[in-house]
Amino acid sequence: MPRPFTPKVITANDLLEGDVIYFTTANTWTRHLSEAELITDEAESQLRLLEAEKQNLTIVGAYLADAKAGENGPEPTHFREDFRRKGPSNYRHGKQEAAAHV
Amino acid sequence: MYKYNDFDAAFLAERNAQFRAQVERRIDGSLTEDEFKPLRLMNGLYLQLHAYMLRVAVPYGTMNPTQMRQFAHVADKWDKGYGHLTTRQNIQFNWPKLRDVPDMLDSLGEVGIHAIQTSGNTIRNTTADHFAGAAADEIEDPRPYAELIRQWSTDHPEFQFLGRKFKIAITGSETDRAVTKAHDVGLRMVRRDGEAGFEVMVGGGLGRTPMIGKVLRDFLPREDLLPYLEAVLSVYNVLGRRDNKYKARIKITVHENGIDTYREMTEKAFALRKAEFDGTDQKLLAEIKEHFAAPTFRHGATDRFDSTYGSDPVFRAWVDTNLSAHHQDDHAVVTISVKNHGQTPGDITSEQMRVVADLAEEFGYNELRLSHEQNVILPHIHKNDLPAIHARLRAADLATANVGLISDIIACPGMDYCALATARSIPVAQEIATRFDDLKLEHEVGDLKIKISGCINACGHHHVGHIGILGLDRAGVENYQITLGGDGSENAAIGTRTGPGFSYDEIVPAVERIIKAYLEVRDSAEERFIDTYGRVGMEPFKAALYPDAAKKVA
Numbered sequence: 001m002p003r004p005f006t007p008k009v010i011t012a013n014d015l016l017e018g019d020v021i022y023f024t025t026a027n028t029w030t031r032h033l034s035e036a037e038l039i040t041d042e043a044e045s046q047l048r049l050l051e052a053e054k055q056n057l058t059i060v061g062a063y064l065a066d067a068k069a070g071e072n073g074p075e076p077t078h079f080r081e082d083f084r085r086k087g088p089s090n091y092r093h094g095k096q097e098a099a100a101h102v
Numbered sequence: 103m104y105k106y107n108d109f110d111a112a113f114l115a116e117r118n119a120q121f122r123a124q125v126e127r128r129i130d131g132s133l134t135e136d137e138f139k140p141l142r143l144m145n146g147l148y149l150q151l152h153a154y155m156l157r158v159a160v161p162y163g164t165m166n167p168t169q170m171r172q173f174a175h176v177a178d179k180w181d182k183g184y185g186h187l188t189t190r191q192n193i194q195f196n197w198p199k200l201r202d203v204p205d206m207l208d209s210l211g212e213v214g215i216h217a218i219q220t221s222g223n224t225i226r227n228t229t230a231d232h233f234a235g236a237a238a239d240e241i242e243d244p245r246p247y248a249e250l251i252r253q254w255s256t257d258h259p260e261f262q263f264l265g266r267k268f269k270i271a272i273t274g275s276e277t278d279r280a281v282t283k284a285h286d287v288g289l290r291m292v293r294r295d296g297e298a299g300f301e302v303m304v305g306g307g308l309g310r311t312p313m314i315g316k317v318l319r320d321f322l323p324r325e326d327l328l329p330y331l332e333a334v335l336s337v338y339n340v341l342g343r344r345d346n347k348y349k350a351r352i353k354i355t356v357h358e359n360g361i362d363t364y365r366e367m368t369e370k371a372f373a374l375r376k377a378e379f380d381g382t383d384q385k386l387l388a389e390i391k392e393h394f395a396a397p398t399f400r401h402g403a404t405d406r407f408d409s410t411y412g413s414d415p416v417f418r419a420w421v422d423t424n425l426s427a428h429h430q431d432d433h434a435v436v437t438i439s440v441k442n443h444g445q446t447p448g449d450i451t452s453e454q455m456r457v458v459a460d461l462a463e464e465f466g467y468n469e470l471r472l473s474h475e476q477n478v479i480l481p482h483i484h485k486n487d488l489p490a491i492h493a494r495l496r497a498a499d500l501a502t503a504n505v506g507l508i509s510d511i512i513a514c515p516g517m518d519y520c521a522l523a524t525a526r527s528i529p530v531a532q533e534i535a536t537r538f539d540d541l542k543l544e545h546e547v548g549d550l551k552i553k554i555s556g557c558i559n560a561c562g563h564h565h566v567g568h569i570g571i572l573g574l575d576r577a578g579v580e581n582y583q584i585t586l587g588g589d590g591s592e593n594a595a596i597g598t599r600t601g602p603g604f605s606y607d608e609i610v611p612a613v614e615r616i617i618k619a620y621l622e623v624r625d626s627a628e629e630r631f632i633d634t635y636g637r638v639g640m641e642p643f644k645a646a647l648y649p650d651a652a653k654k655v656a
C-alpha cells in the first residue's frame with residue numbers, strides 16, 4: 001500500500017519584506033497559515049507548487065510544508081513551521097508582534 | 103586603529119553601488135533569486151526564518167565609538183533597535199527589509215564597515231584575540247597581521263573560489279583567546295630564543311566533523327607570514343576536495359593526506375612563493391603598524407579605584423569577574439557583559455551601544471573590541487576611572503558581573519532565527535542563566551564555559567564548551583545532546599558526548615545535575631569544572647545525568 005500523503009501547504013518568504021507567506025486557493029499570498037490552501041493530494045501538491053513558483057519574482061524559496069487541518073484552517077505539524085508561523089521566542093517580534101498591533 | 107585610505111573608501115562605495123543596482127534588478131524582475139542569491143550573500147545579506155539578516159564584519163573585533171554609534175543608528179533607523187554580536191566578531195541585524203539594505207550598507211560604509219567576505223568560499227574575516235593590544239601577557243599586537251591578511255586576501259584572485267570557506271584566527275600571546283585551534287589556520291604568537299614568531303596550526307574546525315588543528319610549523323618568522331599562508335592555501339587548492347561539500351574543508355584535506363604530506367607540499371610551495379615576495383608586504387605591514395600604535399597612556403593615582411574596591415561589594419564583584427590584566431599596571435581591560443541573566447546572549451540595544459561608545463570616547467582612548475564570546479571590551483581603562491564607568495554601565499543595565507561564569511553563555515541564534523537550525527538555542531541559554539541566578543550558585547561554581555549550537559554547524563562552538571549543548575531535531579521534537587570536557591583555549595579539546603540527549607524541558611535540569619555533581623566531586627573551590635572533569639572523567643557526571651541507567655547496571 002502506498003504511504004498516505006501528509007497534507008501540505010505552500011510557504012515562502014516575501015521578496016521585499018522577507019517575512020513568511022503562504023499560498024492560497026486564489027493563487028495569492030497570505031501572512032496567515034490559517035488562510036493557506038491545505039493540499040491533500042500528492043500530484044495536486046506538485047502542480048500547485050509550480051503555480052506558486054510562477055510568482056518567483058516577488059517571493060523567495062517556495063516549498064511544500066507538512067500541515068494538518070485544524071479548527072481554523074491549516075496548522076503546523078512540525079515545530080519549525082510553528083516558529084515560522086509565530087516569530088522568535090526571545091522577543092515578541094515577527095508575526096506575533098504584528099498580531100499584537102491589531 | 104586601521105583607517106581606510108582613499109582606495110579602500112572608493113572600493114567600498116563602488117561595491118555598495120553595484121549591490122544597489124543588483125537589488126533594484128532583483129526587485130524589477132531582471133534577476134532571478136538563483137542569480138541574486140550569491141550576490142546578496144557576498145554582501146552579507148541572508149534570508150532567515152522570519153526575515154532577511156544583514157551580517158557585517160568587524161575585522162579582528164576592533165572598532166571605534168563612531169562606528170559603534172553608526173551601528174546604533176542603523177539599528178534604530180532600519181531594524182528593531184538592537185544588534186546581535188556573533189561568535190565570529192560580526193554584528194547581525196535581524197530584521198532588515200530588502201529595499202533598505204543598500205542604504206544600510208552605505209551608512210555603514212561611511213564609517214568603514216562592510217559585509218564583504220562574510221560569506222562565500224573565500225578567506226573570511228580574520229578573527230583575533232579580543233584583548234589584542236592590551237593584554238598583559240601579549241608578545242605583540244596581532245591586529246596589524248590580521249589587517250595585512252585582510253588586505254592580501256580581499257579579492258585575491260587565487261583564493262576567491264576555494265573548495266570551501268576558509269577561516270583564520272590569530273593571537274598575539276601564548277594564551278589562546280581566539281580559539282585558534284578550531285580554525286582552518288590558527289596563528290599563535292610564540293617566542294623562541296628571544297625572537298617572536300608564529301606557531302601555525304592547520305585543519306582545525308568544528309561543525310559536523312570537529313577537529314583540533316595540528317601544528318604545521320612550530321615557528322614561522324613573522325616576515326614569512328604571507329608567503330607561507332599563500333603556500334598553505336595553494337596546497338589546499340590542489341589537494342582539497344571539490345566533489346563533496348562535507349569533505350571540502352581543509353581539516354578533511356589534512357586528515358586524508360596526513361599532516362606530513364601537507365607540510366612537505368607546503369614547504370615546497372613556500373620556497374617558491376617566498377622568492378616572489380619583494381618586501382612590499384613588509385613595507386605595508388610597517389605602515390599598518392602605525393595605525394595600531396598604542397595610545398599615549400595616562401598615568402596617575404588609583405586611589406579612587408582602591409577605595410571603591412574596599413567599600414562597594416557590587417563594584418568588587420564586577421571587578422573580580424569582568425576585569426583582566428593590562429600591560430600597563432595602572433590600567434585594566436574591561437569586559438562588558440552583554441549577557442544579563444535571562445537576556446539573549448550577544449544582543450545589545452542601540453541605547454547600550456551609545457553608552458559603550460561614550461565610555462570608550464571619554465575614558466578609553468576611543469577603542470572598543472568585540473569578543474567571539476559575544477561581549478564588548480573596553481581594552482584600555484585607567485583604574486581610577488573604573489568606579490565612574492561601573493556606575494554608568496549599571497545605569498544602562500550593562501554591569502552584570504558574570505564574565506567567564508555559567509551565565510556567560512555562547513549561543514548561536516538557533517531556530518529562533520537561523521534557517522539551518524534543527525532546534526532553538528537562545529531560550530536554553532536564557533533559562534540556564536536565569537536558573538543559576540535564582541539558585542545564587544553562579545559565583546560558587548566559578549569558571550565555566552557553556553556553549554550552545556542550534557545545529558551541527560556548531561556556530562555556538564559547543565564542541566569546545568566545558569559543557570557543550572547541541573540542539574537536534576529527533577523525530578520532530580527538539581532534542582539536546584550534551585558534551586563535556588571541550589576546551590577552546592591553548593589546551594584545545596573536543597568535548598565527549600555524555601550519552602542520549604534530553605528534551606527541551608529536560609535540558610536545564612540536566613545541566614543542573616552536572617553542576618551539582620561537580621560541586622560534590624571537586625577537590626576544592628579552586629578546582630575549575632574543566633580540571634575536575636580532567637581528573638575524574640565522565641563517570642560521576644554520567645551517573646548524575648542518567649540515574650536510571652546506573653540503577654539497571656547495579
Ligand code: SF4
Nearest residue numbers: 514520523556557561
Ligand atoms: S549552529 Fe546551526 S543553528 Fe546555529 S547559527 Fe549556525 S547554522 Fe544556525
